[in-house]
Amino acid sequence: MEMAEVSKCRALLMAKRQEILGIACLREDILIVQSNEQVETVQLAGERELAARNLEREAQILAQVGAALKRIDDGEFGICLGCGEPISPKRLAAVPWAAYCLKCQEMRDVRRAADQAEPKVAARGLSVDGSHQVHGGSLDQCMALPEVRYWARARSSELM
Secondary structure (H helix, E strand, O other), rough: OOOOOOOHHHHHHHHHHHHHHOOHHHHHHOOOOOOHHHHHHHHHHHHHHHHHHHHHHHHHHHHHHHHHHHHHOOOOOOOOOOOOOOOOOHHHOOOOOOOOOOHHHHHHHHHHHHHHHHHHHHOOEEEOOOOOOOOOOOOOHOOOOHHHHHHHHHHOOOOH
């Protein structure tokens, strides 16, 4: 990757870090406020949950930005951590903190979705073993769950 592109990405990463640090006041939004009205209490709880999720997402991005800046300093920026191939300039322009090429990131996302789907399926009293046999319910019950459909699509593409 050329030095001009790396410098541009460094500037974008620094700006993103400043943006995230500037909105750190979101922590105030997760304070528990009591209300006498049940509807307002539910609404405030929902707002707290949303603020907490946003704060968590921003913290994850901040960590990814820091890791990307470290990769720049180490001379490893723009190289996929999964396969070692260069990350496309278009991807880095869109997501300068990207650590993986699009193909490796998609595979990570599929694995993460499958890991999250399996406990949900088990919690419903269903399971899918290594031979893709459904236990504890019918295949229709299992495939009716959106996370299982996603998992099944991911598994079928892995097997091809």
